[in-house]
Amino acid sequence: MDCKEIIKYISDYIDRELETSLKEIFEQHINICRKCRMYLNTIEKTLIISKSIYKEEKIPKKVKKTLYYRIRMIYRK
Amino acid sequence: MDENELVEKAKAGDTKAFEELMRRTQDKIYNLGIKFFGNKDDAADLLQETYIKAYESLPSFEGRSSFSTWLYRIATNFALMKLRKEKIKKVSIEELKELTDGIKNSIDFYDWSENPYLHYKNEELKEILNEAINSLPPKYKTIFILHDIEGLSIQEVAKILSLSVPTIKTRIHRSRLYLREKLSEYFKKKGN
Numbered sequence A: 001m002d003c004k005e006i007i008k009y010i011s012d013y014i015d016r017e018l019e020t021s022l023k024e025i026f027e028q029h030i031n032i033c034r035k036c037r038m039y040l041n042t043i044e045k046t047l048i049i050s051k052s053i054y055k056e057e058k059i060p061k062k063v064k065k066t067l068y069y070r071i072r073m074i075y076r077k
Numbered sequence B: 001m002d003e004n005e006l007v008e009k010a011k012a013g014d015t016k017a018f019e020e021l022m023r024r025t026q027d028k029i030y031n032l033g034i035k036f037f038g039n040k041d042d043a044a045d046l047l048q049e050t051y052i053k054a055y056e057s058l059p060s061f062e063g064r065s066s067f068s069t070w071l072y073r074i075a076t077n078f079a080l081m082k083l084r085k086e087k088i089k090k091v092s093i094e095e096l097k098e099l100t101d102g103i104k105n106s107i108d109f110y111d112w113s114e115n116p117y118l119h120y121k122n123e124e125l126k127e128i129l130n131e132a133i134n135s136l137p138p139k140y141k142t143i144f145i146l147h148d149i150e151g152l153s154i155q156e157v158a159k160i161l162s163l164s165v166p167t168i169k170t171r172i173h174r175s176r177l178y179l180r181e182k183l184s185e186y187f188k189k190k191g192n
Helices: A003-014 A020-032 A034-053 A061-076 B003-011 B015-037 B040-060 B067-086 B093-105 B123-135 B138-149 B154-161 B165-190
Strands: none
Touching (some): A003 A020, A003 A034, A003 B165, A020 A034, A034 B123, A061 B015, A061 B040, B003 B015, B003 B040, B003 B067, B015 B040, B015 B067, B015 B138, B067 B138, B067 B154, B123 B165, B138 B165, B154 B165
């Protein structure tokens, strides 16, 4: 497997979607190829930072009130 | 009471059961809206439209997926329609394809894994990435958010969007490479 193929399979590897034999070949390459190891590392870091962008927000009271009001109007129909 | 019992009661016309289902899921749906649109007003719209549609469609809900998955489906379809209408995408699907084909032909191995600007409190970095996620075409963005941010499995996302597993995988892969590229550009500017 060359570097190009490694990149092709990188998401499957992250998602644990690679079948065992392919996973072994992938890991063998990653262990000896610094570039691909770095690429995998930076993709994983991209995902970690992506998750850190979002904070859980509370629904504003006004929004909740409107939601339940609108739903209750529909019950009446 | 478990979700299935509540759904059955709600289907039989028990509005309290429906409201209990709402209470259990509303925070997730609202926050999904914030992630899709990046603002509270559109998230509030998504929240309302999702539950109105869910209530109206409840008789046709067959329980083949969980109620929450079904809600995600309604919410995501609403988001996709709205995002497409707004045409706020900075990168067209063709452009994204070009870009990722480019990645395939010449892989950018720029190493920023040890860059001093790489730390999770770097707000500038988060801003760059947030902009990049928002610039993804809607059909990539929704999948990226459902899988990589919300943590839904590939199979669940495929079900929610009625798409094949390989399609979901391809879109996730392309989005990840694209976002990594955007960070590479940032680090290249910053230097090592």
